[in-house]
Amino acid sequence: MTMAPAMGETSPEKLLAPVLSAFWDEPRSWTLETYLRHDGYQGARKALAMAPDDVIGYVKDSGLRGRGGAGFPTGMKWQFIPQGDGKPHYLVVNADESEPGACKDIPLLFAAPHTLIEGIVIACHAIRSNRAFIYLRGEVVPVLRRLHEAVREAYAAGYLGTNVLGSGLDLELTVHAGAGAYICGEETALLDSLEGRRGQPRLRPPFPAVAGLYACPTVVNNVESIASVPAILAKGKEWFRSMGTDKCPGFTLYSLSGHVANPGQYEGPMGITLRQLLDMSGGMRPGHRLKFWTPGGSSSPMFTAEHLDVPLDFDSVGAAGSLLGTKSLQCFDETTCVVRAVTRWTEFYAHESCGKCTPCREGTYWLVQLLRDIEAGKGRKSDLDKLADISDNINGKSFCALGDGAAAPILSSLQHFRAEYEQHITGRGCPFDPSKSTLWADGPQNSHLEVNA
């Protein structure tokens, strides 16, 4: 029997389920010594005693779905790797967390990098790989330092290198820092980047499972997906399936940010609702109400207060017209101008478009021109239809999902807030005061968390 969190339940002890984050409050949580005190590498020991195919089957049975945005079953992705093909197999961990709103993998790696390394050991055993890479975005040097150190510790203790834990598995792990490009979070662009090229998405098929890194079979998984595997092995697939929903089991990190009283990471079962998360965490900042929010970062169509009770699992959010994505719950209150928010996101997509596909490269440019005019009160009514038209010409018409992501905030905001766009046009300007939206707008007593770590 799987249990989605009951509606109306507000007790954090019952609703939350810290697994990955369970020991992040330890003083030296990032060290191997701390990790071992919290059953570290027990999952790997169990997995290494199993046949590789059995590990794949076990992860498949657990129902784990990729935590990087698409929700594809992790075990199935592993199963696609051809066996006995004589080619090297690669595991590449996507730690290029760059989606606006996404902020789960970076704190995970800062607080507990060994969770990922243990997951890598298990995954490489399963897919018969001797070579793994962590592709970390470059702009997070504190995390890079801890990964360097964790990998060094893991080699020294025999969790990496030759004959891992006496199992016969040889495993080399390289930490690779990127150099600033959102597009490299797209798995085929990431592979091109890791090969020392401009990060531009590849046409698929062939999929990375057949021709990935150096044209060899490659699994690309998100940090949180791989980091979730050790607990599944150690505590059992039944335990994992006891959380979340039937189709989307397990625990996950929800990242709450924006105009909320207590932003942060909240780890709980799949299927929790934003209402439950807000109720338990202190709600929106005092005196304000939720206006719009993203369930999965800026590339997921925005929701409003009407959607507070949508269960946050891949299927339910999809059915409600958006994407669970990276579970990046960016909450904006009534002081926020939706046109300003969408314009800024669109500028981001235009800046980050890799330029390969014409609809995305040209479309995002023109969307920015139109939106800047509208925000500045220089737009025309017909511009709104043009925005929708251009968005439609990008959506689904490029190699990768960056273009779809660019269209999502525009189309969804036009759906929910068309009147606000019109107000900018008829009123010849923006009716909002941006100073009201700041962290310090209501005085220092409302600043959310203390600065120090």
Place this chain on the structure above:
Amino acid sequence: MTHDVQLGMPSLPAPDYPAEVRERLAADAKEVIERYPDSRSALLPLLHLVQAEEGHVTRTGLRFCAETLGLTTAEVTAVATFYTMYRREPGGEYQVGVCTNTLCAVMGGDAIFEGLRRHLGIGNGDTTPDGKITLEHVECNAACDFAPVVMVNWEFFDNQTVESAKALVDDLRAGRGADPTRGAPLCTFRETSRILAGFPDPRPGAVEASGGAGPASLAGLRLAKGEHPPRVGPPRRAPAQGDGPAPHHEEGEG
């Protein structure tokens, strides 16, 4: 930001590094290349490495990468110009990046950027005359629960205000240094680039600096343990006693 557009005669080949520099970099490059099954994968780290040498990616640096990996300078330049972390012109010792993606911008990032721009008297991408600070807009840096965020040499300064950011750059310009809320005491942009090339930070205590997870990262865990947060956070003027310094607590402009 403007970049050289040269029409007419192509420029002469870039000068090489002095022999001793080249020898030192060649040894580093060999170590980097050995991490990969295919040498071209070393290109991004090597670009970080040449940036560590001169503070930006020079034509000499591009030539070094090309010769080391058996690529043309055009191939290397195509890659170097694709990624935003490679500087194409000299910059300051400290790169101050203000997140102005939507969430940080709305929460105060726009005001912080504007405040710094006026305070320093420079625009986006520019460097102060003393060579200390390069001011930049940066995109979302995976710290939305700590918004608004300022990055200095890619270390986190969380929950910033206009005043705290001004005090931060004043400290940096005066040589007083600064300790990030998450990360190690600041090193120079060039030293940071070397870490990015894959050479671990050699400073004792750098890995431990600033302690464990930041407070927002622990919000859910504390709730699950029965520690119910107050609806309203503590005032900024009362820094928690912790294991790391908290240099900037000034209130924002109302």
